[in-house]
Amino acid sequence: MQPSPPAPGGARKGRLSVSPAKAETLKKLRSSVGQLSTTTTRELERSLPWYSRLSADERSALGLVAQNGIAAFVTWYERPSQPSWVLSDVFGNAPTELTRSISLQKALQLIRIVVEVVEDQVPNLALEEDQPALREAVLRYSREVAFAAADVYARAAETRGSWDTRLEALIVDAILRGENTDALRSRIAALGWKAQERFTVMVGSSPLEPSPSYVGEVRRIAGRYAQDALVGIQGDRLILILGGIDEDEAAYAKLSELFAPGPVVFGPQAESLPEISASAQAAFAGLSAARAWPNAPRPVAADDLLPERVVAGDDAARRALVQKIYRPLLAASNGLIETLGAYLELGHSLEATARELFVHANTVRYRLRRVCDVTGWDPLLPREAFVLQTALVVGRLAATPNGRERAGRQGG
The missing domain is CATH 1.10.10.2840 (PucR C-terminal helix-turn-helix domain)
Known part of the structure; x- marks a missing residue:
């Protein structure tokens, strides 16, 4: 029965007996970690043009990942285990820097370079009888590290998605409350908005039980008619905040199909962020007064509901x-x-x-x-x-x- 994997970085007791050939290979691997790391760094600079364009701190963080990968391979070759501790040994505290610096595709390119460097050195690291086993171990290990890298990026994407959702909700709430425009502009920039003009707010009913993918689907469809879109659900109301929209009836008609049955109202177009809160307030006032005009078109402009809004006390x-x-x-x-x-x-x-x-x-x-x-x-x-x-x-x-x-x- 194979013993449980040792804790990363700690002493590993109860070593399994190994063949003389593998023992010699392990000895050479341990003594070659520094040389392999240096060779890997040179190969990264030579083979990956994007690597040299990174900042010194980013290259240092990625170089540490490569070095950890080689050192962890030596340990893994001695005692293969599940990839759970391979993840912490290779990436350590680097996931945040890694996912900010490079894409998953580039991370896999980096891993490929590391694997190729080790594989090229197999004849110098192992006796002939142990070389096939070492090559097989390199391939198996590269698979484990690739899966671990994908896990790092998946977790980072999930974290970013949760943060973006919270930030989007804060922005929608700030617009409805007429919050300070400097803070609003900063938050919208953090969310990656590009639109600088032609803002519009649409409000209407949301589905009683929206599916988990509903908001994402609404945002995707809204992106066809506007440069940027924010989506918020507050109670039974769906709120669309659109930036860079081309104001035409066809676009508003298509967007109104995203709402549940009932009136859909869009506020007057705002040319800048300071005006967007007024547009939102007009849209909500229009939605409250829309039932006084049963034959109102769907969607209807808030300015077309001015008489009903006046009677309602707007x-x-x-x-x-x-x-x-x-x-x-x-x-x-x-x-x-x-x-x-x-x-x-x-x-x-x-x-x-x-x-x-x-x-x-x-x-x-x-x-x-x-x-x-x-x-x-x-x-x-x-x-x-x-x-x-x-x-x-x-x-x-x-x-x-x-x-x-x-x-x-x-x-x-």
Whole structure:
């Protein structure tokens, strides 16, 4: 029965008897560790162009891995064991530096060089009768170390994945809370984001029981329509934060399919990080008010829900209506706000509005087209007329009794 493997680096008691040939090989192996390490280092510099481009600290760490690999082979050749302690003997405390410095592919290239150096020295290290056994041991050992390296990288990837998930959740939460933009920018950079403009936030319902792969699948699909994407699930809501997105209806429609049934709202496009929190707040306000518009499209822009948001008590929506609709109409003069007010109050009748204002019906049509040009909302469309009427209401309420709004009403 084979004895249990000795602890790495400790004294190994109860040695098994070995043949004279193997004993001589072990003696030469022990005395050649330094020479083999030096030869390996030279071969790494000669055969691997990327090795010489590493920093001195990185080359030192990788050189230590190679040296440990050779020293551990000597011990392993004397007493083959399971790869559990081979992992600690070869890589020691190097996994963090190793996975940061080079990819798994390059790590395996390094291991191959180490194995080739030892294999090339077999004729000088073993008697002829023991050379086949030494070559076989080199191949078996290289397999163990390759598996150990793969295990190191798999654990590192799992750790990075867990950290990235936590960091992503922190970023999503920071955006929703309007956290300091410098800290937010630092965290997004740590996550590897490249987008610097055109940020959009989409919110909607998440599946009741999302699968373990759901978030990754959402992130992958979102990456087709945006340069970067963050995904967050808070309770029953799915949050998509998109960077570098091309704002078109087809992209938003495709992204809305990632959400569970129910309203999906996207906030106004933010051109920079300081604006992204406002976009998120608008999207959430729109989601809360969306049930007041049963026939709303899916997805729907938060700005298309301004009337419902105002009724729900969203002060940002009230300000938006005043700033984007009411004030531009006041500034345009030429009877636009008076004509719009009369048209909405008189049941959307062109003729009744013309009679009320003592102008021709074509003048009313022209002024309503100008309203559309100034505000972007068409009073001839029922839904958009509702938005305009809400803007008039909140604008009049915001005006002082002796302000320009009174003059506008007297003219209407």
